[in-house]
Amino acid sequence: MIFLGLGSNQGERRDNLREAIAKLGQNGFDVLRISPVIETPAMLGDNGEPDWVRPYLNCAVECKSDCHPKEGLATVKRIESEMGRKPGPKWSPRPIDIDLLIWNLERIQEPDLCIPHAGISERSFVLTPLQHLAPGMTVPGMGSSIFEMNQAVNCEPLWMGIINLTPDSFSGDGKSFDSYKLEEALDSFIQKGVQIVDFGAESTRPNAKPIDPEEEWRRLEPALKLFHEKIKGDPLAPRISVDSYHWQTIGKAVDFGIDYINDVGGLGNAEMCAIARESHCDVIAMHSLSVPVNPELKLAKGESAVTQVKTWIEKRMGYWSSQDVDPDRIIIDPGIGFGKDALQSLELLGACQEIRDCGLRLLVGHSRKSFMREFSGEVQNRDIETLGISLALSGNVDILRVHDPVSHKRAHLAYSHVC
The missing domain is CATH 3.20.20.20 (Dihydropteroate synthase-like)
Incomplete structure (x- = not known):
């Protein structure tokens, strides 16, 4: 199965998530299940600005697709662009962010694509939505289940x-x-x-x-x-x-x-x-x-x-x-x-x-x-x-x-x- 992570902290956040899910369904992704939506603080890094303190709405989507992960990445980047996301500083607010979290059993380590997602084991805003879809799923190459990873971080209730x-x-x-x-x-x-x-x-x-x-x-x-x-x-x-x-x-x-x-x-x-x-x-x-x-x-x-x-x-x-x-x-x-x-x-x-x-x-x-x-x-x-x-x-x-x-x-x- 394919799992995508969706987030929005700019504009009408919930409507942005709905639009992104609809666009995924129209562009080669068969959307099977959607996690509950959680609200979490934005990651700001060291270069954050005061007006970046905008909470995210996050969810995970379980999908099927016949395309290759690189084609999938190109599709989600195109959707992000269509929805108004523009290049900007890292961690700056965005109307939509779509990450490829897990793609079947694929393990890819390339400059522009990392599957499973590199931050999956450390981010509660990723793990919590995933846990309510597939808690027992072992993440390829990591040797731990989603539930086990979520135990190691402060899970979002x-x-x-x-x-x-x-x-x-x-x-x-x-x-x-x-x-x-x-x-x-x-x-x-x-x-x-x-x-x-x-x-x-x-x-x-x-x-x-x-x-x-x-x-x-x-x-x-x-x-x-x-x-x-x-x-x-x-x-x-x-x-x-x-x-x-x-x-x-x-x-x-x-x-x-x-x-x-x-x-x-x-x-x-x-x-x-x-x-x-x-x-x-x-x-x-x-x-x-x-x-x-x-x-x-x-x-x-x-x-x-x-x-x-x-x-x-x-x-x-x-x-x-x-x-x-x-x-x-x-x-x-x-x-x-x-x-x-x-x-x-x-x-x-x-x-x-x-x-x-x-x-x-x-x-x-x-x-x-x-x-x-x-x-x-x-x-x-x-x-x-x-x-x-x-x-x-x-x-x-x-x-x-x-x-x-x-x-x-x-x-x-x-x-x-x-x-």
Whole structure:
């Protein structure tokens, strides 16, 4: 497969990416998949100017092409020129930048062409988009997978925005009965470039009353239809995730066209594994002792919470292998607050890199969780505390699931310009 890296930090950046992708499709590249779009600080070098401090939007594109890499290079340079890129100082702003990252198994080292791309192993803005397309792919001539390379740098998190379609959410933000608030949230997520939108229709708060799959789908379907209509035809639209432990609900959602299965049941039954195996979706498997949360069930206190969760991951990996679920599509959620006390939750949050050493991508959902009460006191929504933890976790977590992803994304971009 061929992977191209696209970036823009001048003009209407997202429109530039869309135009470049369309032009690739019109000029000999069969575009198969597009990564989520991330926003990162520009590389400035030693000759940077103050007005070059313009963040990039970056993505990766998986393609097929019958042409030789040198022909491919000539094509992308022509596209860059057609889109207004002009010769200028290195690192200066540009409407579009298209790099040949990987070209099948080719290894080329020439003055005007280096494949794989020379900077691929050092740049998080290259590795992060690639990781969400092909985490297990070994880069030709480098001996490491994309995931392994991304572990060696500070990875850029994707932001997952929570849409609670429940009347009894623990955070009090259920939108099932307020269509205006739902539409307002969805529009904000789209406009501000939130990468994933996670729809949930059953509360998992302590002692919540379970609902059946039919009621869950009744709540989900209108919201999914509304969102699908809003993003129709946009190759850079946010990905759709559905949060459920009911395989019947997930089956309907996959048929509808979602991108992520968020299984709070931990991908632990054959029916859910079969849906995951036969779909194109990435699958989030959450560690939990009970769903909904039973406050009486906690991880054992005499043993490290990290050790217990890692043991669970190792056992589940064996099970997933027996069910032929592709590990490249599995993402681990340690289940902050699900059967963990405050100390255990904090221990897990401080060990994200160790959990990632299991070889799978990592999602953390800490937003507004009750463990923060121990140091925040009784506040309305704990959004400030959530943001502080998000910044501390960034670099070691692949996806951060939060209620206010717009503020988090904005704060993280500022943080990235300094750290």
